[in-house]
Amino acid sequence: MENFKIREGGFKEIRNALLIKAIPISLLAASAGLAISHFNSNGQPDDVNVLPYVIPMMLAAMAFGLYRGVNRQKVIFDSYKLSVDDLSIVREQHNTPTITIDNNELTEIIKKSDGGFVIKGxxxxNVIAVPAQINEIEKLEKLLAEKKPISTQSNESFLQKYNRILSLFTIGLMVIVYTDKDKIVVGICGTVLLMLLGYSFYETQRSKNIDNKTKKGMWWLILVTASIIGVMYFKLTT
Incomplete structure (x- = not known):
């Protein structure tokens, strides 16, 4: 059996990319929350006066959350272990479901543009994502090629391909649902929003490449969903 782990300093190579993705979305979500709050208070002066206090607190909370999130991702990323033997491929990772793909279940091996691999069961x-920061990647590629020819093209799932756009779209829909008064607009946007949130929740819960803490954290969507349904009901029936 051959074991492969993340090489020394591997997380540093992806940390900036994580922050570049997370910071704009977090800022936009916070701005949307403030906009919804301001709109629903009808722009009263008292609401504006508290913004100099609320905004720094929100930014501090966001920075703390990002700091903790990045540190948690580092622990998970650094714990990555891929084992390859004559019968199977096994991926183990901290607080994340173990994935085992036997040779007779192996359907495709894809080499990504960044040098990493996707191993499909x-x-x-049953999909194993192999980061480009894995050690002895040339040796790993040779072992994988012995199991199945490696391709370089594959269609990503809808959620993976348009993840950032979907995040922006979801925030926009939420702002519309909470601020617009037109029943047709609220009904359409609210329905689409609920479908997106439901799809995101379903995909997250069934994925074996997402850690258990993130999955547990997704249950807050139930409260968000209940709030959206309540707002829609109130606006559509009054």
Whole structure:
């Protein structure tokens, strides 16, 4: 059996990319929250006066959350272990479901443009993502090629391909639902928003490449969903 782990300093190579993705979305979500709050208070002067206090607190909370999130991702990323033997490929990672793909279940091996790999089993949830920061990657590629020819092209899932756009779209829909008064607009946007949130929740919960803490954190969507349904009901029935 051959074991492969993340090389020394591997997380530093992806940390900036994580922050570049997370910071704009976090700022936009915070801005949307402030806009919704301001709109629903009808722009009263008292609401504006508290902004100099609320905004720094919100930014501090966001910075703290990002700091903790990045540190948690580092622990998870650094714990990555890929084991390859004659019968199977096994991925183990901290607080994340173990994935085992037997040779007879192996359907496709894809080499990504960044040098990493995607190893697909016989179901949508049996997918092993191998980061480019894995050690001895040339040796790993040779072992994988012995199991199945490696391709370089594959269609990503809808959620993976348009993840950032969907995040922006979701925030926009939420602002519309909470601020618009037109029943048709609220009804359409609210329905689409609920479908997106439901799809995101479903994909997150069934994925074996997402850690358990993140999955547990997704249950807050139930409260968000209840709030959206309540707002829609109130606006559509009054």
């Amino acid at each position: 016989n179901s949508a949830v």
